[in-house]
Amino acid sequence: MRIILLGPPGAGKGTQAEKLAAHLNIPKISTGDMLRAAVSEGTDLGRQAQEYMDSGKLVPDAVIIDLVENRVSAPDCKNGCLLDGFPRTLVQAKALDRAGIDLDYVVELVVDDEEIVQRMSGRLSHPGSGRSYHKIFNPPKVEWVDDITGDPLVQREDDKEETVRHRLHVYHKQTAPMVEFYRGLSTDCPKFVEVQGVGKVDEVFERILSELNI
Numbered sequence: 001m002r003i004i005l006l007g008p009p010g011a012g013k014g015t016q017a018e019k020l021a022a023h024l025n026i027p028k029i030s031t032g033d034m035l036r037a038a039v040s041e042g043t044d045l046g047r048q049a050q051e052y053m054d055s056g057k058l059v060p061d062a063v064i065i066d067l068v069e070n071r072v073s074a075p076d077c078k079n080g081c082l083l084d085g086f087p088r089t090l091v092q093a094k095a096l097d098r099a100g101i102d103l104d105y106v107v108e109l110v111v112d113d114e115e116i117v118q119r120m121s122g123r124l125s126h127p128g129s130g131r132s133y134h135k136i137f138n139p140p141k142v143e144w145v146d147d148i149t150g151d152p153l154v155q156r157e158d159d160k161e162e163t164v165r166h167r168l169h170v171y172h173k174q175t176a177p178m179v180e181f182y183r184g185l186s187t188d189c190p191k192f193v194e195v196q197g198v199g200k201v202d203e204v205f206e207r208i209l210s211e212l213n214i
């Protein structure tokens with residue numbers, strides 16, 4: 001099964017993608033996590049991406065399309081994958097289509113901007129895996145420590161309120177038209193579903209599962 005998970009920054013894509021990928025036993029492909037790994041390894045890609053990411057802008061389409069096309073052709077994606085944070089522009093969506101990567105579902109997580117600004121101020125992230133927590137809404141078992149690896153958690157550079165507001169602006173300007181493109185397809189394959197992303201993490205997950213009919 002191939003699914004894309006769309007939604008504004010902080011809508012809970014990473015949180016839900018982790019659960020859904022485990023549930024379906026398919027890899028989660030997060031362009032944000034891949035870019036952050038490249039930044040921390042100091043690769044050429046990381047150097048190109050860092051300035052865009054820190055200021056809350058989108059990394060250029062050509063760079064991202066290359067990255068995703070390489071990743072989805074890996075053997076572990078043979079039975080499907082879950083794309084988190086890609087595509088984010090119409091150009092990226094069309095590249096996915098041209099590459100013959102057929103989708104089963106396009107899931108949009110809907111959360112309003114003010115709720116997102118509040119969420120981001122409490123987010124804690126595990127740099128190695130991209131796992132997200134929240135100080136109040138989704139706390140780790142031990143404060144500032146990843147549940148799985150025991151590594152320390154960090155606050156992301158781009159989670160400052162000013163940068164989050166800019167990322168939301170970029171989402172409404174550059175990504176929302178692409179969401180409308182998928183919504184307008186009215187096909188069964190891919191099937192577009194809209195899921196309210198507010199409520200407990202497990203409640204949102206149940207809503208997604210019921211929409212996917214699995």
Ligand code: AP5
Nearest residue numbers: 009010011012013014015031032059085123132133134137
């Ligand atoms: P990326 O890492 O993809 O960031 P994003 O889309 O802005 O999304 P986030 O990771 O910030 O949020 P999320 O929706 O995953 O929410 P989360 O689950 O963490 O991208 C970062 C940057 O990389 C971009 O700005 C861009 O520069 C670049 N980039 C990446 N992909 C690109 C592309 N395709 N094209 C161009 N550039 C690209 O949850 C957020 C918080 O809320 C957490 O604290 C979580 O615990 C909490 N939470 C989750 N669910 C709930 C709930 N139900 N109730 C309360 N709190 C909740």
